[in-house]
Amino acid sequence: MFKNLKVSLFLACKSIKRGNIGTTILTVMIMSLIFVNLIFLPSIVNGIGETIIQQSIDCVYGNLIIEPKEDNLYINNVNSIQKKLNSLPGVVGTSARYVTGATFTHKSKFVSGAVHSMNPTDEEAVTIFHKGLIAGEYLSKEDTDEILLGVEITGKEGVEGEEADLGGVTVGDKITITFSNGVIREYRLKGIFDISVMSINSYAFITEKEMESVLGLENKASEILVKVSQRGTEEEFKKKFMELGISDDIKTWKEKLVGVMESILGSFSLITFISTIISLIMAVVVIFIIIYINTVNKRKQIGILKAIGINQKVIIHSYVMQALFYCFSGIVIGSILLWFLVSYMVANPISFPMGDVSPLVEQQLIVTSMVSLIIVSLVAGFIPSWKTARENILKAIWG
Amino acid sequence: MIKVKNLKRVYVMGKVEVRALKGVSFDIEKGEFVGIIGPSGSGKSTLLHQLGLLDTPTSGEIMIAGVDVIGLSEHEKTIFRLNRLGYVFQEYAILPELTAVENVYLPSMMIGKKRERYLKTSIDILETVGLGERLYHRPHELSGGEQQRVAVARALVNKPKILFADEPCANLDTESSRHILELFKKLNEELGQTILMVSHEEWHKKYVDRIIYLKDGLIEKM
Numbered sequence A: 001m002f003k004n005l006k007v008s009l010f011l012a013c014k015s016i017k018r019g020n021i022g023t024t025i026l027t028v029m030i031m032s033l034i035f036v037n038l039i040f041l042p043s044i045v046n047g048i049g050e051t052i053i054q055q056s057i058d059c060v061y062g063n064l065i066i067e068p069k070e071d072n073l074y075i076n077n078v079n080s081i082q083k084k085l086n087s088l089p090g091v092v093g094t095s096a097r098y099v100t101g102a103t104f105t106h107k108s109k110f111v112s113g114a115v116h117s118m119n120p121t122d123e124e125a126v127t128i129f130h131k132g133l134i135a136g137e138y139l140s141k142e143d144t145d146e147i148l149l150g151v152e153i154t155g156k157e158g159v160e161g162e163e164a165d166l167g168g169v170t171v172g173d174k175i176t177i178t179f180s181n182g183v184i185r186e187y188r189l190k191g192i193f194d195i196s197v198m199s200i201n202s203y204a205f206i207t208e209k210e211m212e213s214v215l216g217l218e219n220k221a222s223e224i225l226v227k228v229s230q231r232g233t234e235e236e237f238k239k240k241f242m243e244l245g246i247s248d249d250i251k252t253w254k255e256k257l258v259g260v261m262e263s264i265l266g267s268f269s270l271i272t273f274i275s276t277i278i279s280l281i282m283a284v285v286v287i288f289i290i291i292y293i294n295t296v297n298k299r300k301q302i303g304i305l306k307a308i309g310i311n312q313k314v315i316i317h318s319y320v321m322q323a324l325f326y327c328f329s330g331i332v333i334g335s336i337l338l339w340f341l342v343s344y345m346v347a348n349p350i351s352f353p354m355g356d357v358s359p360l361v362e363q364q365l366i367v368t369s370m371v372s373l374i375i376v377s378l379v380a381g382f383i384p385s386w387k388t389a390r391e392n393i394l395k396a397i398w399g
Numbered sequence B: 001m002i003k004v005k006n007l008k009r010v011y012v013m014g015k016v017e018v019r020a021l022k023g024v025s026f027d028i029e030k031g032e033f034v035g036i037i038g039p040s041g042s043g044k045s046t047l048l049h050q051l052g053l054l055d056t057p058t059s060g061e062i063m064i065a066g067v068d069v070i071g072l073s074e075h076e077k078t079i080f081r082l083n084r085l086g087y088v089f090q091e092y093a094i095l096p097e098l099t100a101v102e103n104v105y106l107p108s109m110m111i112g113k114k115r116e117r118y119l120k121t122s123i124d125i126l127e128t129v130g131l132g133e134r135l136y137h138r139p140h141e142l143s144g145g146e147q148q149r150v151a152v153a154r155a156l157v158n159k160p161k162i163l164f165a166d167e168p169c170a171n172l173d174t175e176s177s178r179h180i181l182e183l184f185k186k187l188n189e190e191l192g193q194t195i196l197m198v199s200h201e202e203w204h205k206k207y208v209d210r211i212i213y214l215k216d217g218l219i220e221k222m
């Protein structure tokens, strides 16, 4: 058995070493591109998913979000809840927000949407709006007549479109807000943020103090965002929160995102699946053709090998080894290409409506791609050589 | 060494039957150098293919070194060819991707001999056939006569019971032909190698001990 493999290896090595270099390089190139193709698109889709998750955690839900129980409009006793949560080790910050419907008006332009309230220092510990400021300043705790708007609401000057925005208001402009409870107040635009995510750029913030005066409420909230030090530990914290006696609705970002992710990634996963299948078929066809041409060209040699007493299996194995050589070289070169490509794209992400996306390569995906490519090579290497090696010796030698 | 009894080989091509061997019987003793001579199409190659286990006869018996070879399975035939038979084809059937010495030691490697041993044996044989200076040349760097000598060396490497050669000099000039024939003669005389060689050249006759004349698939005389 071992000596047979030795002869197969010997024949395969000589064949690769002394065969056509051009063919070898071409084959390895194609294999490496197939490998890149197998990994690249799914990684982009992963990247999109990751971006959605990160943006949602950073801006919309935190790691966990506490919402009023069914039928309730607000969470009660917010101060004491926040205090309890903040005392837990691993909780980085909590931010209580009121959310209410509102219409923003500037001169003849108006936009309908929602206003969030924030306690600026709390919010800073949980979300990243303070990092996304492109003009003006962040809110301070005591501000009453100031507002923070996302760039989707302010609009950009000169960019006249169908989008609902205020047509390019700038810091210092006066914005009138009609709250859903009928209160109308005027605010000075203090800052504009751009988080590169469309939906999040339609957020508007006033201070908690101001919101409580508008709504006539105190020590309540529409939602409490909680940031923890490590993503992936949310479920544990959810349990701890419940143990603390928090009776409101606690949800992790995962639970909040399930529907959204499924609908977005679901359509992508079909594309990914199709692209994977096409790549694999390509790999089969390419290796098959190469080994096939190789064996057909070497029909006579195979006949000679059999005539001098070389076992059929030894001959087949030598071709399978050649196919595996192409496969492994392709994987190595493909990994190098992929590394460069991913490094470049991490440094220069692509802009998507859901944010800036870089490919996210999962280990699992690399392993499955390698395994499928190896299996494909084994099959595609085996069939043509098996067919040729089975042929009658005299026919093989003299056609 | 070889006993052939009433050997027949009929090729069926559609409705046409070609009776290449019509019932051939003969014996060859150990240490003999036998020539097979006959006109083109008389069945010489067909006969050698049957004896070399490269083809299966339609009927008849072949015993080689006491083994009824027709009854062997494909796998057993392969092993038999590897261990017991040497075969030299009309064209120089050596592998273009291997050097002279690699071509020669391949069957030895297949048997599972140690590298030092098969390397030494192969080099010795190549020296015997006069290619001591060409060990690491690839076939395309060798002349036709040299390639054929590599093929002979390869056929000999596992010390076969019988060496078959099917018109080994057909594609060679007189000088190279003489070289090969003298080599065969030497192997036969010095090592007692049993050889069965097909030829159609009159002047080859003087090298062999005995001649089997074939005509139309039958032995004309012995």
Ligand SMILES: Nc1ncnc2c1ncn2[C@@H]1O[C@H](COP(=O)(O)OP(=O)(O)O)[C@@H](O)[C@H]1O
Binding pocket: B011, B012, B013, B018, B019, B020, B038, B039, B040, B041, B042, B043, B044, B045, B046, B047
């Ligand atoms: N594979 C084959 N199929 C059909 N006919 C064949 C085949 N091989 C040989 N023959 C026929 O058998 C006869 C003997 O051929 P062969 O043994 O090659 O003759 P020789 O070697 O004496 O020239 C010829 O008539 C040839 O055409």
Ligand SMILES: [Mg+2]
Binding pocket: B044, B045, B046, B167
């Ligand atoms: Mg012939």
